[in-house]
């Protein structure tokens with residue numbers, strides 16, 4: 001199993017290289033050259049396994065340089081039952097809404113209460129072992145720009161992992177109070193957090209500049225260190241996400257929810273950077289019986305337009321919504337889909353990416369669009385529909401979902417209405433705990449603007465709905481604030497060097 005670059009398919013690397021490097025030198029992303037195939041009997045065998053065992057089996061197919069013992073150790077560390085409330089990292093919860101029945105795949109029972117934990121609990125183990133295998137033997141410095149969820153999940157995943165240091169930059173006014181609190185109290189000897197005076201794009205641009213700054217790189221090399229990335233451009237973050245789609249299907253088989261072996265399901269994913277839904281696409285290509293992949297967006301609906309028309313155009317206003325983790329105009333992982341949809345035509349992909357850089361826009365050809373539309377259906381909704389989805393699901397089922405999941409619930413309703421496909425069993429991916437976005441969820445339920453601080457809002461929401469508050473959120477209250485630092489946009493390189501001492 002080798003990986004090649006989406007912008008130059010003759011650049012071929014091993015799995016440890018792809019993970020250690022994160023991104024190709026030309027800005028392209030690494031994709032698997034072929035995919036393992038799972039038959040119905042493979043699925044039946046997987047169905048009898050635990051989540052960790054399912055993970056080891058699937059990881060092994062993609063990481064031939066890792067021994068079975070290594071993968072077992074990685075999975076045991078990442079998905080230990082005590083790290084996930086209830087012990088199951090990815091439980092399914094059946095909910096009816098009117099005529100519809102959907103299975104909510106809850107991926108937020110981990111340490112930071114968002115689905116990013118599913119990958120970021122595992123990535124540090126894959127990354128440190130990859131660095132050993134590629135012979136770099138250097139200490140990895142993980143630089144991360146976050147709009148909220150990735151930063152905390154990366155901090156929690158890398159905390160006290162030997163051979164790593166992690167530094168997270170977040171926009172001073174661009175994250176929720178709860179997200180800020182989660183990062184400010186982060187524990188661990190190798191972690192650091194810094195607010196920047198700017199927005200998420202400034203943070204992201206600053207990080208990219210530091211990554212490629214030869215002077216900073218040289219200073220790092222003198223100390224036996226190198227930069228690495230924990231963003232979803234890294235194959236090591238995408239791969240763990242394939243596992244939970246298989247796991248969800250296996251759970252449906254185990255509980256007798258499927259009528260016939262091989263029955264197809266739909267998967268609905270609230271989407272931002274296109275990483276999570278791309279993992280579902282890979283699962284489908286590996287033989288998981290999937291009918292449609294439904295891409296749900298908020299008011300930043302650049303993907304809805306693309307999947308419907310073949311035109312990707314980021315020249316549009318940026319909307320700050322109540323589902324902020326999906327407020328993205330450039331969805332990096334779409335590049336990987338384009339590569340596969342053109343049958344691996346890296347020249348064409350490179351051309352589109354160049355156009356995107358230069359003009360903010362590109363249009364794929366009819367053949368590629370037709371292939372995309374066979375697999376994907378796309379829809380979007382605004383904040384008021386999002387709140388309505390939260391309210392309706394709570395009123396009819398007493399089930400409380402977060403704002404991102406609510407976008408997916410709304411778009412699934414649109415899908416059924418437009419296509420008439422109400423029969424296919426459907427897994428809707430639930431990406432965050434409602435308590436991470438308590439003010440918006442409260443507002444959806446009560447119809448009134450929320451007041452009080454983030455903990456008062458959590459209490460009010462719990463009293464009103466009876467939904468259990470996740471332990472990691474309860475525990476935040478008593479933690480000491482460790483990080484209050486902030487820096488200017490152009491002071492980020494200094495901040496990095498200061499942190500490294």
Ligand SMILES: *Cc1c(COP(=O)(O)O)cnc(C)c1O
Nearest residue numbers: 149272273274275276325431432
């Ligand atoms: C990151 C995130 C998303 C978007 O996932 P992508 O893989 O970027 O498409 C959706 N919901 C939540 C809660 C997130 O944190």
